[in-house]
Structure formats: structure tokens, C-alpha cells
Amino acid sequence: GAVVSQHPSWVICKSGTSVKIECRSLDFQATTMFWYRQFPKQSLMLMATSNEGSKATYEQGVEKDKFLINHASLTLSTLTVTSAHPEDSSFYICSALPLAGGDGYTFGSGTRLTVV
Amino acid sequence: QKEVEQNSGPLSVPEGAIASLNCTYSDRGSQSFFWYRQYSGKSPELIMFIYSNGDKEDGRFTAQLNKASQYVSLLIRDSQPSDSATYLCAVSHGSSNTGKLIFGQGTTLQVKP
Numbered sequence: 001g002a003v004v005s006q007h008p009s010w011v012i013c014k015s016g017t018s019v020k021i022e023c024r025s026l027d028f029q030a031t032t033m034f035w036y037r038q039f040p041k042q043s044l045m046l047m048a049t050s051n052e053g054s055k056a057t058y059e060q061g062v063e064k065d066k067f068l069i070n071h072a073s074l075t076l077s078t079l080t081v082t083s084a085h086p087e088d089s090s091f092y093i094c095s096a097l098p099l100a101g102g103d104g105y106t107f108g109s110g111t112r113l114t115v116v
Numbered sequence: 117q118k119e120v121e122q123n124s125g126p127l128s129v130p131e132g133a134i135a136s137l138n139c140t141y142s143d144r145g146s147q148s149f150f151w152y153r154q155y156s157g158k159s160p161e162l163i164m165f166i167y168s169n170g171d172k173e174d175g176r177f178t179a180q181l182n183k184a185s186q187y188v189s190l191l192i193r194d195s196q197p198s199d200s201a202t203y204l205c206a207v208s209h210g211s212s213n214t215g216k217l218i219f220g221q222g223t224t225l226q227v228k229p
Contacts, residue, residue, distance in 0.1 A: 006159075014118060034216060034217070036219075042217045042221065043204060043220060044160070046219075049216055053126070092156075106162075107159045107160050110158070110159040
């Protein structure tokens with residue numbers, strides 16, 4: 001089945017630094033990838049929709065200058081959390097839609113970000 | 117009103133029983149409905165999807181969709197302790213391959229041995 005690889009699995013960074021999270025579709029091409037954030041005991045909140053070759057579409061309330069998304073190829077999307085602060089600590093998860101179609105959305109394994 | 121609503125639980129059932137998880141959604145234009153299971157600290161894994169009114173069965177799982185009532189449910193037969201997890205209902209506004217997913221808050225299921 002479709003596999004989405006997400007790295008790193010966890011990261012600890014100092015406040016004010018930037019962190020890049022990668023999301024790769026390993027055995028399929030994806031024109032669209034989604035980035036979610038999940039705080040403890042809460043559900044997944046969609047942050048943005050990433051489209052290959054174009055600008056990402058951000059959900060209301062998500063700062064596009066803080067959460068930079070790049071989708072330069074059909075197999076790779078990256079999320080960069082810039083000038084991270086402790087309140088950005090969360091579980092970040094990507095998901096991908098296969099270009100070829102199919103049912104369901106494949107999720108990456110998630111990245112646990114802790115900002116200290 | 118939230119777009120996708122679930123009872124957060126916890127829902128506790130004994131081993132071997134049927135667990136019934138419910139979800140309502142607000143957008144009548146929604147076309148695709150998904151159930152995901154999420155273990156603590158892990159990302160969601162797809163259990164089932166359903167597009168048409170009625171029931172869809174896959175092993176111990178049955179998804180039920182009623183678009184008129186804007187209601188989707190998941191039944192888990194012969195519940196096992198390993199089924200203990202948070203179950204997320206997700207709705208897509210577009211077709212299955214174009215729309216973003218909106219998640220409910222999830223229902224925590226506890227299956228007691």
C-alpha cells in the first residue's frame with residue numbers, strides 16, 4: 001500500500017530557532033499533501049494544503065510566514081516552523097493524496113516537536 | 117457548531133462486545149467519510165471509508181452512513197483489548213480524492229478484558 005515517510009519522528013529545539021519537517025511519498029506521486037497539527041488530547045487540525053508547484057493554502061488562523069510549506073516535487077513536501085516558541089510544541093502530521101487516485105488518505109508517522 | 121462532532125468518551129465495553137461509535141457532520145455537501153484509529157503518540161491509521169448510504173462491512177468493522185440524518189457510525193464486533201484507541205471520524209467535502217479532511221475530536225474506546 002501507499003507509504004508516507006515523515007522525518008524526523010521527534011525533535012527538540014530551542015526557542016527562536018527553525019525546524020524543518022519532511023514528508024515523502026515513497027511509492028506513489030502526490031500532487032496534494034496536507035499538514036495537520038495535534039495538541040495533546042485534541043483532534044487533528046488542518047493547517048494547510050500543499051500543492052506541488054504552487055503556493056500552499058493555509059487554514060484560517062494559521063500564520064503562513066511562520067509555517068513555511070514547500071512542495072517542490074510530486075514526492076516531497078516540507079514544513080518549516082520558523083522562530084519556534086514553546087506554544088508551537090505539538091504533534092505535526094502530514095498526509096498525501098495519490099496522484100493516481102484511490103481511496104483514503106495516507107498519513108505520515110508524525111513529528112513530535114518540543115520547543116524549549 | 118463544529119463541522120464534525122463525536123462524543124469524546126471514554127466508551128468502555130467488555131471484551132467480545134459490540135462497540136458503537138457515532139459521528140455527525142454539518143455540511144450536507146460532504147461526500148466521503150472515513151474512520152481512523154489512533155493509538156496514543158501515533159499517527160492515524162485508516163480503518164474504513166464509506167461514500168454511499170447504507171452499511172459497509174470489513175471484517176469486524178461495519179460503517180453505516182445516513183446522509184439524510186448527516187450521521188455516520190462505526191460498529192466494532194467482538195471487541196478486543198487491542199481495539200482500545202481513539203477513533204477519529206473524518207469528512208471530506210469533495211470527492212474522495214480532492215477534498216481536505218475535517219476531523220472530529222475523536223472517541224476514546226476502552227475494551228476491558
